[in-house]
Amino acid sequence: MSDVLIQVGQRIREIRKEKGYSQNILAEKCGFTFSYIGGVERAEKNISLINLAKIAEGLDVGIHQFFIYSYEYEHLSDKEELIKELVSMLIDQNPDTIEMAKNILKEVIRYSQK
Structure with a gap:
């Protein structure tokens, strides 16, 4: 598993939970299945930029929010x-x-x- 997939998946999960969304709710907002969202959060899916943008829109955040984790390591x-x-x-x-x-x-x- 790629570190970037793990870290982005964790950020998606953090933001989703901050918003009070279940995986089902986020999936509906994005047009995905809850199992796809779960796979992204667990870094089991190599997510495309297009799907990442859809998730950002569903969470009402900028796509850059998924990459903020990197500051913790710098x-x-x-x-x-x-x-x-x-x-x-x-x-x-x-x-x-x-x-x-x-x-x-x-x-x-x-x-x-x-």
Whole structure:
């Protein structure tokens, strides 16, 4: 089994569970069978990009969300760790809160450059 298949399958399972979806619900949203979704999550299926895009759409996430696992294995600089922490804080916020945070951050940066 390929490490990438294992890691992507695990990310799909994590996101599916975060959304509160069963394999049946996700399968219906994507036009697949629940056994196909299970096979992808267990890394038994070599999923195509087209099917990966369908699963992303069914989960209402960007396809890049399936590859976020890779950051866990990379050594990030202190600056990158802080940026990752900021993104984590914002990822589940509503658009108004994100916009407000962006505006505050702009002001902080502008002030610090004086």
